[in-house]
Amino acid sequence: MKTKQWLAGTCVTILALGSVVGCASGGGTKEAGKPAAGSNEPTTIKALAVLSAGEPPVLENSQALKEIEKKANVKLNLEFVPGDVYPDKVNIAIASGSQYDLILLTDGKDEKYTKLVKQGAFHNLTALVKDMPNLQKIPQYTWDNTTVKNEIFGIPRPRSTHGGGNANFFLRKDWLDKYNLPVPKTVDELTNVLKVFKEKDPAGGGKTVPMIAGPFTTPWFGSVNPVAFAFGLPYSYKIEGDKPVAYFQTPEYKAYLDWLRMAYTSGLIDKDAPVLKTGQVKDKFKSGVAGMMVDNVSMMNENNLAVMRKTDPKAELVGVPYLEGPGGKKGVQMIEGYYGIWVVPTSVAKDKVKKIVEFLNWTASDEGTELAKAGIPGVHYTKYDKESGAVERNEEQKKLYDKEKPMLLVLQNAYDKYIYADSQVPEIKKAQKEVLDGFDQVGVPNPFIAFVSETASKNPDHQKKLSAAAVNYVMGTGNWEAVQAEIEAWSKGLGAQIMKEYMDQYNESKKK
Numbered sequence: 001m002k003t004k005q006w007l008a009g010t011c012v013t014i015l016a017l018g019s020v021v022g023c024a025s026g027g028g029t030k031e032a033g034k035p036a037a038g039s040n041e042p043t044t045i046k047a048l049a050v051l052s053a054g055e056p057p058v059l060e061n062s063q064a065l066k067e068i069e070k071k072a073n074v075k076l077n078l079e080f081v082p083g084d085v086y087p088d089k090v091n092i093a094i095a096s097g098s099q100y101d102l103i104l105l106t107d108g109k110d111e112k113y114t115k116l117v118k119q120g121a122f123h124n125l126t127a128l129v130k131d132m133p134n135l136q137k138i139p140q141y142t143w144d145n146t147t148v149k150n151e152i153f154g155i156p157r158p159r160s161t162h163g164g165g166n167a168n169f170f171l172r173k174d175w176l177d178k179y180n181l182p183v184p185k186t187v188d189e190l191t192n193v194l195k196v197f198k199e200k201d202p203a204g205g206g207k208t209v210p211m212i213a214g215p216f217t218t219p220w221f222g223s224v225n226p227v228a229f230a231f232g233l234p235y236s237y238k239i240e241g242d243k244p245v246a247y248f249q250t251p252e253y254k255a256y257l258d259w260l261r262m263a264y265t266s267g268l269i270d271k272d273a274p275v276l277k278t279g280q281v282k283d284k285f286k287s288g289v290a291g292m293m294v295d296n297v298s299m300m301n302e303n304n305l306a307v308m309r310k311t312d313p314k315a316e317l318v319g320v321p322y323l324e325g326p327g328g329k330k331g332v333q334m335i336e337g338y339y340g341i342w343v344v345p346t347s348v349a350k351d352k353v354k355k356i357v358e359f360l361n362w363t364a365s366d367e368g369t370e371l372a373k374a375g376i377p378g379v380h381y382t383k384y385d386k387e388s389g390a391v392e393r394n395e396e397q398k399k400l401y402d403k404e405k406p407m408l409l410v411l412q413n414a415y416d417k418y419i420y421a422d423s424q425v426p427e428i429k430k431a432q433k434e435v436l437d438g439f440d441q442v443g444v445p446n447p448f449i450a451f452v453s454e455t456a457s458k459n460p461d462h463q464k465k466l467s468a469a470a471v472n473y474v475m476g477t478g479n480w481e482a483v484q485a486e487i488e489a490w491s492k493g494l495g496a497q498i499m500k501e502y503m504d505q506y507n508e509s510k511k512k
């Protein structure tokens with residue numbers, strides 16, 4: 001359900017001999033930073049990576065950077081670019097041919113990625129990855145979601161295979177306790193909790209928002225994921241017999257929208273939900289006015305609690321992995337299992353590629369992981385507990401860690417089911433892990449998650465009219481007939497071709 005932001009056309013072209021070049025001459029002969037054969041000199045790696053939030057690490061005189069370079073025998077030239085402009089930077093980087101040795105593609109395996117792979121833009125890493133023990137710990141499910149024709153052209157930066165950004169909901173536990181309410185486990189219990197929050201106004205002054213959500217930009221209403229699965233919706237698509245079915249083509253979809261309509265028009269969901277951006281939703285929840293939101297378990301950590309306690313010192317959160325709906329239905333989405341793919345442009349000399357892959361393998365090692373989480377002993381911390389992840393630092397060490405940001409410098413993280421369980425407070429971390437453990441038995445797969453529809457990629461707004469009709473219905477300004485008309489129009493129009501493309505690839509994959 002994500003929007004791809006690649007440039008419409010890169011400058012990569014195919015020559016008659018089948019080699020790939022960029023808009024600028026690439027090379028592949030002698031290059032700066034590549035040690036001579038048999039040399040033990042460090043290999044220079046110029047990498048382009050995304051900066052999701054905050055300030056970039058200070059690289060000048062960085063002790064963390066020097067330690068990584070020493071351990072991995074590399075010389076790193078790192079460029080971190082803010083997320084809002086990162087896709088454009090990637091497009092330029094790919095078009096320029098030889099500017100970078102290593103690039104993180106944050107849009108993952110989309111139509112543009114597969115096209116570039118087929119054009120020969122990136123090195124085939126299949127043989128190299130097989131010999132890298134730390135990279136081999138990435139689940140096969142994740143590799144399958146990034147390969148092209150069963151070949152590896154990029155190394156996924158692994159994340160949990162269940163959940164992701166909008167996986168489960170969090171409630172103000174102190175508000176539940178205040179009104180003697182149990183932690184809700186069903187849709188009906190949740191509805192009752194939200195009604196009590198609205199009536200009792202625990203935030204005071206009429207400011208209480210029972211449930212904060214948004215933005216409403218697709219017919220899925222992803223910011224209320226657990227409710228969708230509780231009504232039995234598939235994750236994007238499912239296959240019935242030999243026919244593909246989109247989630248909004250199911251009878252459960254209307255029941256889901258009916259609940260949303262009731263909740264929104266009754267004031268149980270923030271009136272601004274249709275237009276709120278994701279960051280605004282989080283900020284509003286942390287400001288202390290909302291009783292519930294959907295996010296990942298990092299929302300429970302001590303840093304977010306500290307923000308909330310500036311408004312209410314008694315603020316506490318409880319996470320619930322899933323809701324049960326009619327007939328005991330429940331679920332959590334089984335996502336791609338990665339955020340971003342590391343690729344090596346073919347302009348990079350072949351004998352340098354192995355060193356780059358070895359570097360990523362090292363960053364995914366126990367040694368690399370410890371350096372990322374804690375830093376250098378005696379420099380960034382005084383004590384580190386590997387089991388719990390707890391780190392003790394004095395004020396100077398904390399300032400230096402926050403300044404140098406080793407977590408960003410260690411480019412490839414190890415696979416960790418609990419990667420979002422980021423608290424250093426034992427009881428909070430335990431609660432985070434319990435939520436993540438709750439996902440294991442209720443994963444809802446998307447049978448087409450590893451495939452790319454060319455028609456959908458060329459028509460990113462193919463659900464726009466349906467989305468508008470669904471939002472109007474939820475807001476109480478439209479009727480179900482309008483939603484149904486748009487579902488039928490999609491099913492007979494672009495949707496028919498999109499579903500055919502997915503099903504053809506699915507059937508082809510089953511022959512292997």
